[in-house]
Amino acid sequence: MMRRLWIGLTVLVFGLLLVIPVIRIAQGAFDAGWSGFWRGLTRPEALHALLMTGIIAVVATVVNAFFGVMLSLYLVRATWLGRRLKRLMNSLVDLPFAVSPVIGGLMIVLLLGPDTALGGLLGRAGIDIVYALPGMVIATLFVTFPLVVREVMPVLQEIGSQQEEAAHMMGAYAWTTFWRVTWPSIRWSVVYGVVLTVARCLGEFGAVLVVSGNILFKTQTATTLVYQDVENFNLTAANAVALALAAGSVLLLLFMEWAKSRKEVH
Amino acid sequence: MHVEVRGLNKKFGTFQAVKDVSFHIAKGQLIGLLGPSGGGKTSILRMLAGLETPDEGDIVFHGQRVNDLPPQERGIGFVFQNYALFKHMTVAENIAFGLEVKKWPKAKIKARVAELVELTGLKGFESRYPHQLSGGQRQRVAFARALAPEPQLLLLDEPFAAIDAKIRHELRSWLREMIDRLGITSIFVTHDQDEAIEVADEIMIINQGRLEQKGSPWEIYKDPQTPFVAGFIGESTIVEDIASLRGFADTLTWPGTKGLIRPEYIEVGKEHEFPLLSATETGRVKHIHFRGSEWLVEVEIGAIKLVTYRSLEKEVLHPGDAVHVLVHRAYLFNDNDSWVMENKLKEDPMPVHI
Numbered sequence: 001m002m003r004r005l006w007i008g009l010t011v012l013v014f015g016l017l018l019v020i021p022v023i024r025i026a027q028g029a030f031d032a033g034w035s036g037f038w039r040g041l042t043r044p045e046a047l048h049a050l051l052m053t054g055i056i057a058v059v060a061t062v063v064n065a066f067f068g069v070m071l072s073l074y075l076v077r078a079t080w081l082g083r084r085l086k087r088l089m090n091s092l093v094d095l096p097f098a099v100s101p102v103i104g105g106l107m108i109v110l111l112l113g114p115d116t117a118l119g120g121l122l123g124r125a126g127i128d129i130v131y132a133l134p135g136m137v138i139a140t141l142f143v144t145f146p147l148v149v150r151e152v153m154p155v156l157q158e159i160g161s162q163q164e165e166a167a168h169m170m171g172a173y174a175w176t177t178f179w180r181v182t183w184p185s186i187r188w189s190v191v192y193g194v195v196l197t198v199a200r201c202l203g204e205f206g207a208v209l210v211v212s213g214n215i216l217f218k219t220q221t222a223t224t225l226v227y228q229d230v231e232n233f234n235l236t237a238a239n240a241v242a243l244a245l246a247a248g249s250v251l252l253l254l255f256m257e258w259a260k261s262r263k264e265v266h
Numbered sequence: 267m268h269v270e271v272r273g274l275n276k277k278f279g280t281f282q283a284v285k286d287v288s289f290h291i292a293k294g295q296l297i298g299l300l301g302p303s304g305g306g307k308t309s310i311l312r313m314l315a316g317l318e319t320p321d322e323g324d325i326v327f328h329g330q331r332v333n334d335l336p337p338q339e340r341g342i343g344f345v346f347q348n349y350a351l352f353k354h355m356t357v358a359e360n361i362a363f364g365l366e367v368k369k370w371p372k373a374k375i376k377a378r379v380a381e382l383v384e385l386t387g388l389k390g391f392e393s394r395y396p397h398q399l400s401g402g403q404r405q406r407v408a409f410a411r412a413l414a415p416e417p418q419l420l421l422l423d424e425p426f427a428a429i430d431a432k433i434r435h436e437l438r439s440w441l442r443e444m445i446d447r448l449g450i451t452s453i454f455v456t457h458d459q460d461e462a463i464e465v466a467d468e469i470m471i472i473n474q475g476r477l478e479q480k481g482s483p484w485e486i487y488k489d490p491q492t493p494f495v496a497g498f499i500g501e502s503t504i505v506e507d508i509a510s511l512r513g514f515a516d517t518l519t520w521p522g523t524k525g526l527i528r529p530e531y532i533e534v535g536k537e538h539e540f541p542l543l544s545a546t547e548t549g550r551v552k553h554i555h556f557r558g559s560e561w562l563v564e565v566e567i568g569a570i571k572l573v574t575y576r577s578l579e580k581e582v583l584h585p586g587d588a589v590h591v592l593v594h595r596a597y598l599f600n601d602n603d604s605w606v607m608e609n610k611l612k613e614d615p616m617p618v619h620i
Contacts, residue, residue, distance in 0.1 A: 162350035165317055168337045169344040170364030170415060180363070184354040 022246060028239030040240030048217050049225040049241070055133065056208075056221065057201035060140040065194050068148025069186070075149075076156040077164075093149050096142055104142045105210030108135055131213040136221070139207035144200045148193035155189045156182075188262045195256040199249050267327055267341075267418035267451045268293050269314070274323035276309055276475075283309040285475040287323075291453070291468075296445050298466030299455045301498070306475040307455040311421050314453070316340050327419070343412030343450075345422040349404045351396040357407050358383070358392040364415040382410040385444070402433045409441070413448070420445070422454035426461060438465050459499055463487075471495050489606065493526070493599040502526045502597075505570055511593055512547050513609035520603075525596035532574035533592040534563050536581060545611035546590040551583050565591055 029037045040046065071093070075086055096104060112119040112129040122129055129135045163185075167177040205223040212219035214228065222245055229238035269291040276284040284306045291297055299307040312318040314325060316337035324331050332340055352360050358379050365375045383389055386406040396404055405425065412420060425441065426434045442465050445452050456462050462469050463483040471478040471486065471494070479491045490496035497504070505511065508525030509518045517523050533540075540546050549567035556562075561576040563583060572591065576583065583589060595608045 160350075162346045162348065163352055165337075166344065166346060166350040166352075166411075167363070167367075168317070169315060169342060170367055170411070171338045172363075172367045173338055176367060181352055184352075 025239050025242050025246060028235055029243040031239075032236050036236050037240045037243070040234075040237030041244055043237065045216055045220065046222075046225060046237065046241055049220045049222045050244070052133070052136075052220065053202060053222040053245075056137055056140050057198055059137050060144055060201050061194055061197045063137075063141060064144055064148050064197050065190060068145070068193060069152055069190060072149050072152040072156055073182075076153055077161060093146050096145050101139075101143050101204065101206035102210055105139050105207035108139055108142070108207075108211050112138075130211055131215065131219060133219070135211040136208050136219060139211040140201050140204050143204055143207050144197045147196045147200060148190065151189045151193035151196070152186050155186050159185045188259055191259045191262075192256060195252050195259060199252045199256075202245055202248055202252075268329070269419065269451065269453075270324075270326040271310075271314070272324045272326070274310065274313065274325070275321045276306075276313060276318065277321055278309075282475055284313070284320075287472075287475070287477045289470060289477060289480055291451060293451055294449045295451060295467045296442070296465065297453045298462035298469045299453060299472055300459060300462040300466075300469050301457065301472035301478075303457050305472045307457075307472045308423055309475075310472065311423055311453065311455050314419075315342055315344050315421055317344075341415075341418050343415070343417035343420045345405075345408045345412050345420070345425050347424040347427055349396075349408035349428075351404060351407055351411070353396050356393045356395055357388060357399070360396070360407055361410050361414050363411065368415055378414060382414055386410045401429045402437055405429060405437060409444075413450075418451065420450050420452040422452065424455055424457070426456070426458075434461075441465065463499075471498060473498070490597060491604070493604055496526050496597045496599070496604070500528050500530075501573070502528045503572055505572075505596070507570065508596060508598065511567070511570065511596075513545055513593060513611040514596060514607065516610060517598060517607070520598075520600055523598050523600040525598050527572060527593060527596050529562075529574040531594045531596065532572055533594070534565055534574050534576060534583070534589050536587075537590055539580070540590055540592060542612065543590065545609055546592045549589055549591045551585050551587045551589055553585055554583055565589060567591055 029040065032039075071089075074081060075090055075093075078086075081089075109130050110116065112122070112135065114120060114123050114128075114130060119129055127134070129138070159182075163181050164177050167181045172180065203223065204221075205227070208221055209224050209227070212221065212224065214220055214224045216228075220228070222241055226238045226242050226245075229235070229241070271290070272288050274284055274287040275282075287306075287310060299310060301307050309318060313320050316332070316335060320333065325333055327340070352363065355363065361379045361382055362375050365378060370378070379392075383392055386409060388403065388406055388410065391399065391403065396407070399407065405428075409425075426437055429437060438461060454465070466483065468481060469483055469486055470480045473494050479486055479495045481489075486495060487499055490499060496502065503526070505525040505527055508514050508523065509516075511525070514525065517525070534549075534551075537543065547567045549565045549572075552564040552566050552571070554561050554563050557575070560578060561583070563574050563576050565572050565574065572593075574591075592612075593609055594612065595606055598605055598607050
């Protein structure tokens with residue numbers, strides 16, 4: 001009896017928190033039929049916003065995957081970094097988890113905004129950071145930075161450095177050793193980290209809103225467009241874009257489950 | 267390869283791992299680095315390999331200083347303690363790795379891999395992955411992989427530590443045979459003295475970063491040069507008051523001298539078992555333990571406790587029995603010196619010829 005109650009309660013919470021909102025979004029997206037959904041999604045501002053989100057996701061993911069792997073390698077393997085420095089850097093990696101994205105965005109505005117010394121200098125050189133794409137990419141990078149590092153570091157620690165040393169003893173230099181020995185062991189963790197990064201890029205709101213200024217046809221992303229549509233009571237269109245984003249994320253998470261099973265195999 | 271090491275020093279932080287170690291190794295020898303864990307054996311091996319940089323000292327191969335040569339260029343095969351096999355590669359791919367890196371032609375690689383698979387008895391396992399192999403097989407893959415690029419020196423870090431006791435014995439003699447056949451200079455690290463004595467041509471005893479003694483196993487057993495070596499090799503009991511034992515009264519000449527006595531230096535038995543009773547002490551059996559092929563006897567002579575073995579063929583002793591104990595020799599040491607002394611009373615001072 002008690003057990004049934006608990007199961008029922010769990011299903012209820014799961015449904016209220018996850019399932020019903022998705023159904024509501026789908027219903028909302030289609031309340032003017034397929035054409036309503038399609039119109040909401042193919043408005044010029046929606047297309048532009050989705051494009052912006054796409055660009056940010058691609059750039060942030062590529063940069064994060066590359067530097068995430070590099071930083072993990074240094075933090076785990078480098079002997080020339082002091083142990084105390086490593087520990088400090090290791091805890092700094094988690095900073096974006098601890099700091100609200102809005103504050104992260106604010107830090108970028110305060111550091112690189114048009115009124116600051118650095119931002120002003122770059123502005124005079126014709127490079128806008130804040131209220132432009134570069135700032136939005138930086139904000140997204142800030143938010144997603146730990147994701148790859150936190151996936152890759154434990155695996156590097158677990159496999160240890162002996163396989164790499166064995167490769168060195170057989171004549172392999174750093175590059176060959178990385179691609180033939182280290183990479184095959186960490187690749188599924190990198191994939192896992194990349195998927196998490198993409199999903200987070202698609203959904204990022206706070207940091208990007210602060211940095212972008214949410215300028216229509218310029219710095220508006222898919223999430224900030226949904227926000228604006230809701231403000232304007234344009235609910236069908238908001239739901240359409242939201243549904244597209246949710247579908248993208250769900251597909252990614254399914255892919256991630258598959259990647260996770262691969263990670264366990266190798 | 268002829269290996270020479272001069273004045274090697276290595277510190278990790280404030281911990282002095284290796285202290286002023288010098289030695290040389292002739293071509294084709296199999297050397298065991300023996301000592302307690304954390305004594306610096308592995309650090310010496312890793313510096314030879316180039317995986318650690320010495321703080322001071324020279325490493326010379328074939329008369330050429332190699333300190334500044336990276337591990338990739340030293341031409342050394344290294345077998346790691348846990349084998350460090352590439353777990354995403356098959357046995358054949360693991361063995362071929364070093365050859366591919368060195369850009370050998372494909373046909374030659376294939377032939378060399380086949381040769382090593384044959385040599386190490388891994389035929390039929392070429393396309394298995396490391397996790398599908400037993401411990402002994404993994405060890406042989408690691409060995410084949412290290413040998414593939416035809417190194418001049420083979421280094422093995424605790425090669426048998428991760429293998430269960432029975433297979434360890436087989437692998438030891440297999441390795442000894444293999445290295446004899448290939449004639450490759452080899453150095454292995456171990457903390458197991460039986461392993462070192464059984465396998466090595468020469469043993470180097472390493473303790474607290476220092477090289478205590480280098481020599482053949484028999485030399486080290488027979489003539490230990492430091493109290494540490496004497497205590498580390500074989501079994502032994504330390505006797506503080508050695509002068510009180512019959513036959514060793516002369517040791518009073520050197521105050522502060524202690525004696526180290528091995529079980530095999532001692533005979534224990536009933537009165538009629540000794541032709542020369544004057545050299546024996548009288549004692550009492552404290553415990554006896556059956557050790558499979560012999561008795562382990564604990565005997566007390568006054569306050570001195572000694573341990574020895576006794577053949578199963580002889581009369582069985584019982585706890586509490588009064589016995590005679592003959593101590594053939596003792597290894598004596600004090601703060602300045604150490605030497606072996608024979609029992610002075612063993613030679614009959616007044617032989618009676620009939």
